[in-house]
Amino acid sequence: MVGIAAVAFVNLPTPFHGDQALWMVYTRQIDHGAALYSDLWDTKQPLIFYFFLMAGRLFGFDEVGVHILEALWLLGTAAVLFVTSRWYLRSMWARLAVPALAVGLYYIATGPLHQTQVEALSGLPIFLAMWFALSPPDAPEPTRWRRTWAGFFGSVAVLFKISFGPIVAAIWLAALVIELSRGSRGSRGRALGEFLIPIVAGAIVPIAIAAAYLSSIGSLDEAWAIALYVISVPGELAAASRRVQGSTLWFARKFAVVGELAAVAAVGFITKWRRGPMVIASLVWVVAGFITIILQNWWWQYHYLVILTPLAILAGVGVDLLIERAPRWLQLAFLGLALVTLAWSNGAAFAADVTRMAQHGFDPVVWGESYTPWAKAKPEADFLEERLQDEGSVYVFGDPLILHLTGNPYAISIHSWGAEVWTHDLWAEAYSQLVETIPDMIYVSTFYVPYISEHSPEIEQMLLERYVNQRSTAEGTWYVLSG
Numbered sequence: 001m002v003g004i005a006a007v008a009f010v011n012l013p014t015p016f017h018g019d020q021a022l023w024m025v026y027t028r029q030i031d032h033g034a035a036l037y038s039d040l041w042d043t044k045q046p047l048i049f050y051f052f053l054m055a056g057r058l059f060g061f062d063e064v065g066v067h068i069l070e071a072l073w074l075l076g077t078a079a080v081l082f083v084t085s086r087w088y089l090r091s092m093w094a095r096l097a098v099p100a101l102a103v104g105l106y107y108i109a110t111g112p113l114h115q116t117q118v119e120a121l122s123g124l125p126i127f128l129a130m131w132f133a134l135s136p137p138d139a140p141e142p143t144r145w146r147r148t149w150a151g152f153f154g155s156v157a158v159l160f161k162i163s164f165g166p167i168v169a170a171i172w173l174a175a176l177v178i179e180l181s182r183g184s185r186g187s188r189g190r191a192l193g194e195f196l197i198p199i200v201a202g203a204i205v206p207i208a209i210a211a212a213y214l215s216s217i218g219s220l221d222e223a224w225a226i227a228l229y230v231i232s233v234p235g236e237l238a239a240a241s242r243r244v245q246g247s248t249l250w251f252a253r254k255f256a257v258v259g260e261l262a263a264v265a266a267v268g269f270i271t272k273w274r275r276g277p278m279v280i281a282s283l284v285w286v287v288a289g290f291i292t293i294i295l296q297n298w299w300w301q302y303h304y305l306v307i308l309t310p311l312a313i314l315a316g317v318g319v320d321l322l323i324e325r326a327p328r329w330l331q332l333a334f335l336g337l338a339l340v341t342l343a344w345s346n347g348a349a350f351a352a353d354v355t356r357m358a359q360h361g362f363d364p365v366v367w368g369e370s371y372t373p374w375a376k377a378k379p380e381a382d383f384l385e386e387r388l389q390d391e392g393s394v395y396v397f398g399d400p401l402i403l404h405l406t407g408n409p410y411a412i413s414i415h416s417w418g419a420e421v422w423t424h425d426l427w428a429e430a431y432s433q434l435v436e437t438i439p440d441m442i443y444v445s446t447f448y449v450p451y452i453s454e455h456s457p458e459i460e461q462m463l464l465e466r467y468v469n470q471r472s473t474a475e476g477t478w479y480v481l482s483g
Contacts, residue, residue: 001079003104004075004078004103004104008067008071008074008103008107010107010350010353011107011353012067013357014067014111015063015367015368015374016063016112016374016401017373017401018399021399022400022417023044024061024062024404025400025408025410026049027049028056031056035217036217038222039413041222041413043226043229045118045161046214046223047159048118051073055068055069067115067116070120070121073124074121074124077099077103077309078100078102078103081099081102081313082095082096084131085098091324094317097312097315098313099312101315102123102309105312106305108349109254110305111349112373112374117305118160119304123306126164126167126168126285126306128150129151129154129157129168130281130282133147133150133175133199134277135178135179135182135277147195147198147202148198148199148202149202150175150199151205154168154172155207163295167285170284170288171281171288174280175277175281179195243298244299246301247299248304250301250304251301255311256341257338257341258311259311261314263318264319264322265317265318268317269283274317278313279314281310282310282314286310356370376475377401377405379473379475380476381401383478384406384441384443384478387478387480388406394408394440395411395416397416397442397443397444397448400417402443411439414426416430420448420451427456431456431458431459431462434462438466442463442467443477443478443479446477463479466481467479467480
């Protein structure tokens, strides 16, 4: 745990990517009384915003504050994985490997794009939904309270991201099949009811709390409409298709050592050396998670983090099998292979982080300068701070990092991060709100220029008629209200 805490500490000043910057911009507005979904439109489920809000109020509304809470969350995940591993692992080395690979390697392998994404936080609630649904080895079937907790944590995972629902459901189905195959007492119908009713009861609790809260702030209808929007609107398939190869190769390279050891567990499963409930459920998690990644049609690198925890569990099983069954020379060969793989896949990047920390500490400017999106956003943020008066309003068609760096909110309720997949109605609503608000400054990144021209010529015309081009670079253009 000390080693995991150390690598987490090194990553505390990691700069935000656009997603995290957007959540921080929104979180500041929520902290000042704005209502999620009714005042602030976004497609994410609510828990990530309140995770950021808790981090802000406890540790500060900045990168370090958020990463402190993330570190505590993931250290808790590591502790849970270690404590529960005694159920299915015999060797202490194998038990230590599970949290080290699920959390320690995560910190070594990832960067601004990946950290604090919902996929990175999902390991804990999905694992607990699996753990409580499965039977402990010393009982013929899990007690009802275990299944109730399984439902509770499965619902928590869905409140982080709705697409985690099928993963949790697949794990529960696997747990049910395992229970039925063990010859549970009574009829199958009774066994089915005894399994599902507590799970459903537990799942209702977080959903009911979230629904009651959203209803109290007048956002329940909007939250439901956004959930339907997320389900019905696909990703930008053409762009994502070009991304899938790179993201898959990134995950395979960065977490190659996990894959090597998990492959040993797969051999153990095929040869019937190790086929316990945790192995079966983890394999189901990996398969269901991969299918979910594919069906999202986006294939960002961080999407693959949803299958890191089950792969780490399988890797722990692989270590256990090597210690238990492999000759000494094969154990040493795998150890050497693991060390070489770690050095090849993550050594240089992690060494750079450690060096930066040693030389510059927690200076976010120094850390940000090494990250291209931050370096591109900083000059735009500086220009905004120079030109915008204290009570002025601004809207950005581009990276939310610009607003995060200046502390400004969006002038309207709809942000533009992901406008390339907006529906016609969203473009129309954005135009309507811009006309009503008339921001003092509007930024249009070069990336979004063709999308505005194609989907909202009204916005393009408004910029030409009511605004003056004040600054143009290769990254984008600043428009200032004329007169």
